[in-house]
Amino acid sequence: MKINNANDTITGTGGAVATxxxxxxxxxxxxxxxxxxxxxxxxxxxxxxxxTISGTSDGSTNMVKVAPTTTGDFHTExxxxxxxxxxxxxxxxxxxxxxxxxxxxGTPANPNxxxxxxxxxxxxxDCKTLGSASGTQASALHxxxxxxxxxxxxxxxxxxxxxxxxxxxxxxxxxxGV
Numbered sequence: 007m008k009i010n011n012a013n014d015t016i017t018g019t020g021g022a023v024a025t026x027x028x029x030x031x032x033x034x035x036x037x038x039x040x041x042x043x044x045x046x047x048x049x050x051x052x053x054x055x056x057x058t059i060s061g062t063s064d065g066s067t068n069m070v071k072v073a074p075t076t077t078g079d080f081h082t083e084x085x086x087x088x089x090x091x092x093x094x095x096x097x098x099x100x101x102x103x104x105x106x107x108x109x110x111x112g113t114p115a116n117p118n119x120x121x122x123x124x125x126x127x128x129x130x131x132d133c134k135t136l137g138s139a140s141g142t143q144a145s146a147l148h149x150x151x152x153x154x155x156x157x158x159x160x161x162x163x164x165x166x167x168x169x170x171x172x173x174x175x176x177x178x179x180x181x182x183g184v
Contacts, residue, residue: 043098044182045084047076054112054173063164065122069131072110072161072174084181087158094179095158102183104153108161109178111144115170122164127151131162142175153183 049055051074061068073091080086083098096104106125114121117140124131125147133149151159161179163172 041082041098042182042184043081043083043096043102043104044180045078045080045094046181047078047086047092047094047177047179049074049076049092049174049177051175054175057112057163057172057174059163059165059169059171061169063122063166065124065134065164065166066131067164069122069124069126069162069164071126072163072177074174074177076177076179083183092177092179093158093160094181095156096153096181096183097156098183099155101152101154104151104159104181104183106149106151106159106179106181108147108180109144109176110146110161110174111142111176112172112174113142114138114140114165114172116168117141119165119167119170119172121172122166123147124162124164125149125151126160126162127153128157129160136166153181 055074057070057072059070076090076092078086085095085097087093087095120138122134122136123145124134132151135147137145
């Protein structure tokens with residue numbers, strides 16, 4: 007490639023070299039594809055998996071891990087932590103900020119119950135949303151979390167109304183590091 011625009015010149019064979027006005031010598035231009043670690047877990051069932059909720063939650067207490075048998079699509083620096091139970095783990099070496107997204111559908115045991123849904127970072131629920139509906143309901147949740155090597159995210163649920171269960175029919179957990 008060769009570009010000559012007044013005194014600005016870029017030439018190269020294999021790599022690029024730039025000479026700019028007011029400079030001496032050559033500037034080597036290096037191009038790298040950034041590393042965006044990402045992974046995704048999926049669960050789908052028309053009948054679903056019952057999540058047993060034994061106590062009323064205030065959003066901080068009595069949160070239960072949603073752990074149906076999941077399958078994974080692990081691109082770079084992610085895995086399932088050694089089990090197919092709703093855990094998505096970062097295995098890279100540099101601590102990074104991750105965008106996490108969860109989409110869930112399911113059926114409450116009682117149509118008037120209000121549920122709290124949350125993404126947990128290493129077992130601690132960091133961000134939450136509320137949801138309630140009769141029949142099959144759907145909810146989506148996004149948040150940013152900082153993850154170091156072997157840190158993980160999971161999805162939790164609590165019932166703010168009573169100690170009644172929730173049947174999960176679909177679950178998708180996604181994370182991408184930046």
